[in-house]
Amino acid sequence: MADGTRGRKSAATHTLVKGEKTESLEAEDKVGDLILREWTSQAPGWVKGAEVTGEGRINCQAKYGQDRCLAKLYDILKPKANIHKRRASCNYVYMSWHGMANLDRTRHAHRSIDSSFIIPNGVVVILINKGFHNAALIPEFEEHIPHVFSKGTFFSSPDEYGSFHPNSMAKNMKLFLPGDKCHSYYLVLQLSDPHYDIFDIDKPGEPWAPVSVGTKGKCSRFKKEVIDNVIKKWETVAGREVHPDEILEGDLKEVEEDEYGEKISLNKVCNFFNKNEKDKLNIVVIFNCDPYLESLLPTPEDGDEEWWAGQKENARIILESKLKTDQNGIDQMRELNSYFDADPRKNITKGNFPDSLVVNPRAFMDDSEFKKLEEKWHYNLAGPIAVAVVADLRKKRTKRTKRKKRKKHRSKHRNKTTKKTKRRRSKRSKRSKRGKKHRN
Numbered sequence: 001m002a003d004g005t006r007g008r009k010s011a012a013t014h015t016l017v018k019g020e021k022t023e024s025l026e027a028e029d030k031v032g033d034l035i036l037r038e039w040t041s042q043a044p045g046w047v048k049g050a051e052v053t054g055e056g057r058i059n060c061q062a063k064y065g066q067d068r069c070l071a072k073l074y075d076i077l078k079p080k081a082n083i084h085k086r087r088a089s090c091n092y093v094y095m096s097w098h099g100m101a102n103l104d105r106t107r108h109a110h111r112s113i114d115s116s117f118i119i120p121n122g123v124v125v126i127l128i129n130k131g132f133h134n135a136a137l138i139p140e141f142e143e144h145i146p147h148v149f150s151k152g153t154f155f156s157s158p159d160e161y162g163s164f165h166p167n168s169m170a171k172n173m174k175l176f177l178p179g180d181k182c183h184s185y186y187l188v189l190q191l192s193d194p195h196y197d198i199f200d201i202d203k204p205g206e207p208w209a210p211v212s213v214g215t216k217g218k219c220s221r222f223k224k225e226v227i228d229n230v231i232k233k234w235e236t237v238a239g240r241e242v243h244p245d246e247i248l249e250g251d252l253k254e255v256e257e258d259e260y261g262e263k264i265s266l267n268k269v270c271n272f273f274n275k276n277e278k279d280k281l282n283i284v285v286i287f288n289c290d291p292y293l294e295s296l297l298p299t300p301e302d303g304d305e306e307w308w309a310g311q312k313e314n315a316r317i318i319l320e321s322k323l324k325t326d327q328n329g330i331d332q333m334r335e336l337n338s339y340f341d342a343d344p345r346k347n348i349t350k351g352n353f354p355d356s357l358v359v360n361p362r363a364f365m366d367d368s369e370f371k372k373l374e375e376k377w378h379y380n381l382a383g384p385i386a387v388a389v390v391a392d393l394r395k396k397r398t399k400r401t402k403r404k405k406r407k408k409h410r411s412k413h414r415n416k417t418t419k420k421t422k423r424r425r426s427k428r429s430k431r432s433k434r435g436k437k438h439r440n
Contacts, residue, residue: 025120025275029274030119030121031059031178031179032062032179033058033059033122034057034058034122035056035057035121035122035278035281036056037056037089037280060177060180066177066335069178070177073124073283073336074339077149077152077155077283078343079151079153079353080152086202089280090281091208091277091281091283091284092149092150092200092285093198094149094198094199094201095187095198095285096145096196096286097188097286097288098196099187099286099289100290101115101183101290101293102115102184102185102265103314103318104186113317114321114322115318115321116184116322116325117181117182117266117267118179118180118182119177119179119181119182120270120271120273122273122280122282123178123274123282123284124175124177125175125182125266125270125284126175126283126284127175127329128173128288128363129185129286129290129364130172130363131322131323132290132366133167133289133365133366134289134290134364134366135290135364136362136363138362139195143195143205145285145287145357146200146201146205148357150202150204153355154169154170154173155353156340156358156359157337157340157341157353158341161334165361167362167363167364168358168361169357169358169360170354170358172330172363173333174326174330175329176332177332180325180328181328182266182329183325184265185265185288187263187264187265188260188262189222189264191223191230191260191261194219197220197222197223198220199220201285207219207220209222211224213227214244214248216245216248227247227261230242230247293315340353
């Protein structure tokens with residue numbers, strides 16, 4: 001499709017923003033499999049080998065499955081990995097979208113009560129956000145993050161976590177593997193800003209699966225379809241033709257919200273990759289805001305105390321689950337970093353890790369708008385629940401660590417006992433042999 005035209009058809013149509021409901025996956029698509037296809041190098045490039053067999057699947061939720069999945073994932077993402085091979089076998093994409101917690105439980109009858117979902121097979125999500133904070137709107141961040149992930153310089157040693165600033169990316173990255181429970185964040189594109197799109201990480205700056213749009217060059221087919229939907233809507237309402245450039249330049253301002261696309265849940269994004277990109281492992285990196293849940297609720301009005309109490313209780317249930325899944329994602333990212341820590345090559349170029357962007361203290365900012373609301377309406381749900389949930393998770397992690405230490409101690413003790421027993425048996429055997437010789 002040539003630039004300057006207003007065609008309705010993209011090179012390939014996805015289904016992310018079609019209809020009110022997210023199409024559910026089959027149970028077999030959510031069992032926790034990391035799917036790895038064999039690709040071989042042949043002129044003029046990499047071609048797909050045999051279909052996936054039992055050996056091409058690693059179940060992340062099985063016993064020792066997490067360790068196997070993390071080891072494989074580290075091989076794919078590590079510094080100086082074979083980028084050509086990775087491009088052949090993976091969709092490695094970066095999404096910079098506006099984000100928020102998902103409080104909408106009315107439109108999706110099948111959604112769980114806590115607005116969570118299971119990461120489907122073949123999809124890995126790296127989420128970069130901080131609870132109750134906005135992501136920094138700094139162009140250098142947006143342009144540099146894909147480079148950090150392409151080069152593998154986002155890795156850091158778990159021993160250094162204590163020295164990182166609380167508002168740095170390093171301390172707030174979350175990793176979710178197939179079969180993990182994750183909060184279904186709402187993600188929204190800002191259509192007039194080229195920094196908000198889906199980009200190919202191993203071709204930094206280039207949209208993933210790019211198509212032409214308007215006279216502005218290219219954007220991803222995801223963004224193209226959102227733009228087409230807005231155009232269709234406003235041609236119906238305004239009774240005139242709307243050119244894509246009006247949206248890309250922010251000139252279509254009959255309704256301010258139309259500078260942004262439809263809300264797309266993280267659940268939908270993951271389902272799309274599972275359904276349409278089965279030939280590759282899909283690694284999706286997302287940088288988004290995560291404002292206070294209360295700031296997303298409608299403003300309370302006089303006489304609606306009962307309704308407001310119900311909304312607050314819904315938010316409490318969702319928040320409690322969200323905090324737990326987010327913390328599990330942070331812990332799992334630390335586990336992945338431990339593979340980097342154990343890599344002997346790390347010490348050769350340790351000065352490059354992590355990238356200065358990853359430890360920058362300006363990655364996230366407090367939600368000042370929420371603070372104004374809090375002062376006005378005197379409600380604070382997030383604080384007490386966050387403290388309680390984090391304390392509970394800390395207690396569980398402490399118990400888990402103690403169990404591991406006890407197990408390790410028992411194992412060491414058992415090894416010592418085994419060595420002593422072997423020495424005793426050896427001495428008895430020697431004495432027995434000497435006795436036989438003497439008798440003979």
